[in-house]
Amino acid sequence: MLEIADLHVRYATAEAVRGVSLGAEPGRVTLVLGANGAGKTSTLRAAAGLVPVHAGHVRLEGRDITRRAPHKVVRDGMVLVPEGRRVFAPLTVEENLVLGGYTASRDRSRQVLARVYEMFPILRERRGGPAGLLSGGEQQMLAFGRALMSSPRVILLDEPSMGLAPTMVESVLGAVRDMADAGIAVLLVEQNADMGMEVADSVVAMARGEVVFAGAAAEARSNASVLRAFLGEAALVG
Ligand SMILES: Nc1ncnc2c1ncn2[C@@H]1O[C@H](COP(=O)(O)OP(=O)(O)OP(=O)(O)O)[C@@H](O)[C@H]1O
Ligand SMILES: [Mg+2]
Helix, strand or coil: CEEEEEEEEECCCCEEEEEEEEEECCCCEEEEEECCCCCHHHHHHHHCCCCCCCEEEEEECCEECCCCCHHHHHHHCEEEECCCCCCCCCCEHHHHHHHHCCCCCHHHHHHHHHHHHHHCHHHHHCCCCEHHHCCHHHHHHHHHHHHHCCCCCEEEEECCCCCCCHHHHHHHHHHHHHHHHCCCEEEEECCCHHHHHHHCCEEEEEECCEEEEEEEHHHHHHCHHHHHHHHCHHHCCC
């Protein structure tokens, strides 16, 4: 379980995150919504040790991991899938996956690889081909698969549906739900609020570096007008 408490992130020119508290629980998808510049990415990156935490705490399964080095955070069981997928295009699909399992032994890595292929059969089909030839949606599945190779208990996803065709968005978000149903705690940053809410258990909305709404997804859905007021019209289509 992930617990972010009163987190502050500062860059040279601005305070991007100002006292954010939120969490993620096993088997559940927590959706983080917010307009451009709200501080969503900064929150995820600070939790993963990729940008400095100015103040506040990050706890993973009760242990304080605030300011831990990123590779140690991975070893502790939490992994971030950054925006933009970033697969290694010339390497094969399988080589990309094996890179994600660098923290595990060879045997363990084989076992986890088999599970990732069960979850994403398309990756097994394409395992010998270059990752660069996968479609955008398939590359996102590969980015998920690579993250799963470290056997995370918490996974942080930064806008996985970005730039994908609507049908692909649906299958990517379906995969997000599958990861939670496999028992992982998922923190999902998603621009497509309506589609995100379909797979989410709870919703946190951020504006200008602060949490402005937190509640069950059902409540957020019925409160769409409240969210719209916080996030602006563009955040909710339909
Ligand atoms: N490396 C950086 N240096 C300076 N300022 C930054 C840096 N990264 C982000 N910021 C600023 O911090 C604020 C929050 O940015 P952040 O990327 O966390 O927002 P976001 O909610 O992820 O936005 P988006 O929806 O555009 O991805 C913004 O004002 C942004 O310009
Ligand atoms: Mg962002």
